[in-house]
Amino acid sequence: MASGGHAIRGSRVGAGPLGETERGEAAPRVRVSYWCANGHETAPSFSVGEDVEAPEQWDCPRCGFPAGQDRARPPSPVRNEPYKTHLAYVKERRSDADGAALLEEALEALRVRRGGVPR
Structure with a gap:
């Protein structure tokens, strides 16, 4: 391939993301676990901050039911009329x-x- 500035640059397989040093450090994050009525667990990550709170409920990505932070008492599924x-x-x-x-x-x-x- 000609080296006229159009060559695809890369790195070895499994090297990880490039450019981390140029972007700075990632904001601190916290993972919060949610459980739905079917027992599925999902743990999205949220930014940590004084004015940031994790939501009370989160939609389960597997079944779509609402999921809550209390594993023993998950929210009941929405009943469609x-x-x-x-x-x-x-x-x-x-x-x-x-x-x-x-x-x-x-x-x-x-x-x-x-x-x-x-x-």
Whole structure:
């Protein structure tokens, strides 16, 4: 290969990162363990500082459940509510008697509009 300044520079395999001396020292870090309901442990590292605190919960990278710092009592998984139709929401707000009264009122209005005799 020609040495016109375009040669790829490298080092031996396993030599580690280059340029550490130019970048300075890394900030102090602390590892915090989190456990999810499935027993998975994850230990992300956080910067150490006066105004920096590790979060109470962390998402488990294996299953996605929330993970907490107490191994004996991990947070419970979030329960997703199934999709509800418009009718399901209406049934939550109205009783069967209310529904029957509203239906009768709507049918009566329809009969009057069509020229029928009201009951």
